[in-house]
Amino acid sequence: MQELEKKLNYTFRDPALLSEALSHSSYANEHRAAGLNSNERLEFLGDSVLGFVTAEFLFVQHPDLPEGDLTRIRAALVCEQSLYEVARKLDLGSYLKLGRGEEAGGGRKRTSILADATEAVFAAVYLDGGIGAASALIHRLLLDAEKEEAVEERRRDYKTALQELVQRQAGQELSYRMAGEQGPDHAKTFSAEVLLNGAVVGSGSGHSKKEAEQAAARAALAALGET
Incomplete structure (x- = not known):
């Protein structure tokens, strides 16, 4: 104590x-x-x-x-x-x-x-x-x-920012997929990828699937020169 x-x-x-x-x-x-x-x-x-x-x-x-x-x-x-x-x-x-x-x-x-x-x-x-x-x-x-x-x-919403960026051009398709998870149930780390027209443009990880997707979106924005 x-x-x-x-x-x-x-x-x-x-x-x-x-x-x-x-x-x-x-x-x-x-x-x-x-x-x-x-x-x-x-x-x-x-x-x-x-x-x-x-x-x-x-x-x-x-x-x-x-x-x-x-x-x-x-x-x-x-x-x-x-x-x-x-x-x-x-x-x-x-x-x-x-x-x-x-x-x-x-x-x-x-x-x-x-x-x-x-x-x-x-x-x-x-x-x-x-x-x-x-x-x-x-x-x-x-x-x-x-x-x-x-x-x-x-608290920045990178997924929304990425969606708004992609929508500037017609015909663009944005999707997310889980790339894996590791660690025990009480302390898992999730990995996610974001795909633009089927090609991976960013990946990230976090303690939840939502957090991993946000990290992937942030990486995608950086790759596209938006952060």
């Missing part, structure tokens, strides 16, 4: 909150007799704390952006993948308390479990130190300028 507190740059007055934030439901179920709580309630609260802090940040940072753009940027900043990246940065998986089945199934590396635990940690800091402490942590881990630029890049 002390090692993780150093990474968080926050010392808990009530260490039990951090312990609960790291307790997966599978662990709590196996220790039901001890009356242990899982991190699900903290995750629920952390989602709201994260949403508020991020909304306030974007409202101040972008005074000219309309509501729709602010909503899209916030969604990208607080998405599961962003939270998973924070968890990896903290090596949060090594601190999780998992049940035997979840442990055997690779739960320490599962994207959804790590993302949920990140939100639970945000809530634990909020309950222990207030909104100021939670905001400072969220800003440091998620809302710095470099991170926002990365999110802006991620």
Whole structure:
């Protein structure tokens, strides 16, 4: 716990909150007799704390952006993948308390479990130190300028951009196909190719089929001189 507190740059007055934030439901179920709580309630609260802090940040940072753009940027900043990246940065998986089945199934590396635990940690800091402490942590881990630029890049819809480019000329046919997948079920990497009139013009990979297709479309745009 002390090692993780150093990474968080926050010392808990009530260490039990951090312990609960790291307790997966599978662990709590196996220790039901001890009356242990899982991190699900903290995750629920952390989602709201994260949403508020991020909304306030974007409202101040972008005074000219309309509501729709602010909503899209916030969604990208607080998405599961962003939270998973924070968890990896903290090596949060090594601190999780998992049940035997979840442990055997690779739960320490599962994207959804790590993302949920990140939100639970945000809530634990909020309950222990207030909104100021939670905001400072969220800003440091998620809302710095470099991170926002990365999110802006991620939320670009390369498939739509490629489709619009191809449609400038009549008779062009655009299609996608999966080229393969590798890795265990909880951490698969998918590969995709985009074809223009039957010829491969771009390929890419990602943690989902949608992400792989976006990466392939981006590569195609670059090959066609559009990025």
